[in-house]
Amino acid sequence: MIKRFTTTALVLGFCVSVFAQDAPDAAIVQKLRKEGLENSKVMDIAFNLTDVNGPRLSNSPGLKRAQDWAVKQLTDWGLKNAHLESWGTFGKGWQVDKYYAATTLPYYHAIIASPKAWTPGTNGPIKSSVVLIKADSVADLAKYKGKLAGKIVMMDAGAPLQSGLKPDFTRYADTTLAKMAEAKPMAPGARGGQRPGGANNMMAQMMKMREVRAAMSAMLVEEKVALILTYARGGQGTFFTSNGASYALDAKPVSPELEVVAEDYLHILRLLRAGKTVELEADIKTSFYDQDPQGYNVIAEIPGTDKKLKEELVMIGGHFDSWHAGTGATDNAAGSAVMMEAVRILKAIDFKPKRTIRIALWSSEEQGLFGSRGYVAKHFGDPKTMVLTPDQKKISAYYNLDNGTGKIRGVYLQGNAAAGPIFQSWLTPFADLGAKTITVSNTGGTDHQAFDAVGIPGFQFIQDPADYNTRTHHSNMDTYDRLVEDDLKQASTIVASFVYNTSQRDAQIPRK
Amino acid sequence: MIKRFTTTALVLGFCVSVFAQDAPDAAIVQKLRKEGLENSKVMDIAFNLTDVNGPRLSNSPGLKRAQDWAVKQLTDWGLKNAHLESWGTFGKGWQVDKYYAATTLPYYHAIIASPKAWTPGTNGPIKSSVVLIKADSVADLAKYKGKLAGKIVMMDAGAPLQSGLKPDFTRYADTTLAKMAEAKPMAPGARGGQRPGGANNMMAQMMKMREVRAAMSAMLVEEKVALILTYARGGQGTFFTSNGASYALDAKPVSPELEVVAEDYLHILRLLRAGKTVELEADIKTSFYDQDPQGYNVIAEIPGTDKKLKEELVMIGGHFDSWHAGTGATDNAAGSAVMMEAVRILKAIDFKPKRTIRIALWSSEEQGLFGSRGYVAKHFGDPKTMVLTPDQKKISAYYNLDNGTGKIRGVYLQGNAAAGPIFQSWLTPFADLGAKTITVSNTGGTDHQAFDAVGIPGFQFIQDPADYNTRTHHSNMDTYDRLVEDDLKQASTIVASFVYNTSQRDAQIPRK
Known part of the structure; x- marks a missing residue:
């Protein structure tokens, strides 16, 4: 030992x-x-x-x-x-050539977001009402069948934002470093250390959302959904990107998808939950690179x-x-x-x-x-x-x-x-x-x-x-x-x- | 007393x-x-x-x-x-009907910004290199005369961002409240209290910038500048709007102008200071309302x-x-x-x-x-x-x-x-x-x-x-x-x- x-x-x-x-x-x-x-x-x-x-x-x-x-x-x-x-x-390279999205109803508001990595664009400007999908499973999707063509969709999920009670920027305290110095070696075979600040509740929730959505993905492609809006962790204009779509050369087609800053996502979500009409326009162009x-x-x-x-x-x-x-x-x-x-x-x-x-x-x-x-x-x-x-x-x-x-x-x-x-x-x-x-x-x-x-x-x-x-x-x-x-x-x-x-x-x- | x-x-x-x-x-x-x-x-x-x-x-x-x-x-x-x-x-009402701006050189990046209140739009999509204006006075502008038509311009000013060492969200401590309670009445004629967090150094600097730019405003209109980019206080995706253009019914014409989130403004500024070419595309539409x-x-x-x-x-x-x-x-x-x-x-x-x-x-x-x-x-x-x-x-x-x-x-x-x-x-x-x-x-x-x-x-x-x-x-x-x-x-x-x-x-x- x-x-x-x-x-x-x-x-x-x-x-x-x-x-x-x-x-x-x-x-x-x-x-x-x-x-x-x-x-x-x-x-x-x-x-x-x-x-x-x-x-x-x-x-x-x-x-x-x-x-x-x-x-x-x-x-x-x-x-x-x-x-x-x-x-x-x-696999394939990818980049954003154009990103534009804004609500046009109930009023005009340009949205802070980014296309999710390795997702396609909208093939020109689109405009559609936003459909809120309340589905915990693929089965729940049946009620939307035949209704989503050309629509912009979002899932009924997204955590309310918390106030910034702690500083964004911190340094290690001497006491923290002292504790690190006192760590014991791990038993052989035990799992190694975590990257700082990796998994947390929010991430866990997002992972679950993502699982459900991954199962829906094919259905949404089949339905010819115009654009998916996804809640991005963060806030105050900052948003964190998550894993993108597949970069494999033979990746299955996916729908265009935006990771939307929490404020803009929650804004639309609150309106839809309250039964209001939300309309969005978007123009997204992305390129794929598969020559090498x-x-x-x-x-x-x-x-x-x-x-x-x-x-x-x-x-x-x-x-x-x-x-x-x-x-x-x-x-x-x-x-x-x-x-x-x-x-x-x-x-x-x-x-x-x-x-x-x-x-x-x-x-x-x-x-x-x-x-x-x-x-x-x-x-x-x-x-x-x-x-x-x-x-x-x-x-x-x-x-x-x-x-x-x-x-x-x-x-x-x-x-x-x-x-x-x-x-x-x-x-x-x-x-x-x-x-x-x-x-x-x-x-x-x-x-x-x-x-x-x-x-x-x-x-x-x-x-x-x-x-x-x-x-x-x-x-x-x-x-x-x-x-x-x-x-x-x-x-x-x-x-x-x-x-x-x-x-x-x-x-x-x-x-x- | x-x-x-x-x-x-x-x-x-x-x-x-x-x-x-x-x-x-x-x-x-x-x-x-x-x-x-x-x-x-x-x-x-x-x-x-x-x-x-x-x-x-x-x-x-x-x-x-x-x-x-x-x-x-x-x-x-x-x-x-x-x-x-x-x-x-x-005076006139105003609203944003479309906001879109992105750098296209050195690479594509959509910009977080807002049209400054009561400024006109771009009258359709525009695309131009960005000209950095180094001018402390209207006289300094002479060297740009005849060179700015259709250009996107920005001033050579903008404070580097500070890390978030303090929490965003605070409550008054009991000690602060106790101090407030002990305040003496002001002498008659003395200036009243400040709104919390009003003027600070950054504001003072911005006020100065704004003064210079106000003096330049007519010249930029005359030169038919396509768009002005202005540094907005804030950071991390948050930006603060400042006073807009005049809302008077007989307001003089001004150039289209964006207040740009600090990260995106400083990005362009650093590139221009280093002698790099920056190109921007934008499409901004605003409406004025003067019927009532x-x-x-x-x-x-x-x-x-x-x-x-x-x-x-x-x-x-x-x-x-x-x-x-x-x-x-x-x-x-x-x-x-x-x-x-x-x-x-x-x-x-x-x-x-x-x-x-x-x-x-x-x-x-x-x-x-x-x-x-x-x-x-x-x-x-x-x-x-x-x-x-x-x-x-x-x-x-x-x-x-x-x-x-x-x-x-x-x-x-x-x-x-x-x-x-x-x-x-x-x-x-x-x-x-x-x-x-x-x-x-x-x-x-x-x-x-x-x-x-x-x-x-x-x-x-x-x-x-x-x-x-x-x-x-x-x-x-x-x-x-x-x-x-x-x-x-x-x-x-x-x-x-x-x-x-x-x-x-x-x-x-x-x-x-």
Whole structure:
């Protein structure tokens, strides 16, 4: 059984037993801090990823633009072999070419919404009364049969909004971090940590709604419904997109569908429940892209220079794809920009690493960590059979960032207790920047899991929650405005330092 | 000089010196509470004002619909002489018939915005690159001369957004209320209280921007600019509308203009500052209404029944008009609904008042308290000359509500210290509902000032701030969703009780 250790134990451990090699090099730390904190380009990178190139839905033109930009940028900084590498077959790309919808009865009101990903458009302007479908099952739909052709429909569901009694933006309190540091390793086979703020009651309710609606989907297509309005979680002009329709090349046809900001959805719902007539006009155009169904990751390297160790790897990454309603600033242009900035910093101080440093910007994380899983399967092994490649032994560690704009507060060890004292040591020069917590806990929901699944030390950093769960995660308001410059500078500097240390360390990071 | 009194003094004063007539009638209070808290219709009234009838911009069709509904509803409840009464000439009505705008370069993105009130449409779909105007003065505009025809333009101004470190929704702390209670009367001639959260730095900056732009306005019209984009205060999908263009019948022509949510405005601004091309398409249609330039208030009465006192009046009111981007739920469907509900409650308990009770739902408050000032000028006197009508002596008090959805916490005495002990006594049965604070302070910015200006005791209640200043006041998110049912029930019940007490009191409310 893995020994429990606490922060105190770790600090003591560091004082008496950490290898000398894990004491950070003060001169290098100073260089990294100077470049990372005083000459940062992280906001410029983030600007290009978000404002300039736009949303980066898997296989969309926006993702391709951003990927091409990243390959060029990484090359311009002097990284080697920057390229797009296929991880396998994804499916269709998709983007919004036009979105317009408004109520025209009882009065004119333009609606805040977005087409649901991978849904078709309206094939020109439409106008129709809105039909409220009260159905808990497919059977309940019988009464609407033959009545829905050309109609705009919505389900009789949607939670009233709550007042904002708590701040949108929070940082971890010291007490919370202390609790994290005291976590025990999980028993083998136990389920890993949750991504912060994942499932909640609202989500559960929406999942149920979605199940019912999925069952209705074919019927609504058959009925030739003109448009479905769906309640989107959020409020106050912010709405969160949920999973879209199928992106498979052979996906069944679905109806056009909008995810509607809560205020506008509830407005229509209240009117229909009260028996009023609501009429809507809409004009939605979306495009599909199926010429190249392959999914691609951006890969680039700083080659290793040590005769023996240059065949070994340190990898860093984050997912590059996003949802489409915002520009995916915190999910995950932030993590991508930090990782790009980390390698820029290392090039800027003219670092010649012993081990090769490889950056990977994944795609299709949002559909199931496809980019990282595909990459790992190709390069390192199969997590089901645990048939591993020789390269699996040559990678020391993989570091990931994908929890928004919040600064780094520490590292999730993902159950790898032996890495704790090393990382604790590496964090010491950044205690003044708020990063000092090591937790043996897992965190889930993103790409380090692909590495962890084949026995490679894969880590995600602890980040301040910021407004990730309240405002930005998959929302239309996940824009450049939400990025906190100081936090991204801090994160870039710390990641650069971790990469530096991992590439120079005599031994690889210990494995579980 | 008016004597300073504190909460303690008031409570003591009440115990020893308040007229017996000001001790609330427990049986009546119970009836009012039962009807107001357990059989409330206030949310139904608010639903009709917001969801059903829509935004109520001065002289718009939406205002007319809501006014007609209110006249009918008040009549249905048994009020007498419910009618629309002109307060004077306003100008043109206006409404949005279509709003659509989106960037098409560097990529497609639909924009959250609203036409600025009383601006023209685009006369069909337009598409143009966006020109960034860097000008601090009209002189700076020379370099753009001849280059702006058909272009979409924006100013080089807009504050970066701040993270939400504080809750949107707040209630007054006991300490804040205690401080209010300890306020001293202002010296005669000193400026009255500010409306909560009025001017701040952002507003000041916007005022400056607006000044410059007002000076540019004629030039932009002359250049035949296709559309102006203006930064709207707010964020996260919420935007606050500012004053619109002129509604005068002989208003000079202005350019089409959008108030754009901060995220979308700053997105375009950052791209233009970086030298990128931004292209926009838009299709905006607005209508003007000038057939009847008169402004109207809704007026209705519960006639007095006391032989002598029925000639006297108790008035209550709130403004009925709103801005156009939301449905004016907290500004001021909330206050209007509470006042309507208060008279409904009084009718429901079959109250036969001694003095006549008159409800007034004002229009054009948002443009300068026109409805109430016009009414007061016609009925009670001229605040400039202080030539007063005989009716000025017959009105005991006017009570107003116009600070959002927050429950009543007490009363602003508006410097009328003599009314303090009376109101303190009237509040005692509502201490359990959080209403117990009397402050001698003024509060400004709304219709009780019209009465106060001609020497009539005019009061506005203290209300919890809720999310009035953070989210709703003049915003596109001022919707039914923002209304807090329990708070509106509480307010209706307390207002009904104040009206009851004022109508039955032997003497009128003392004057300043």
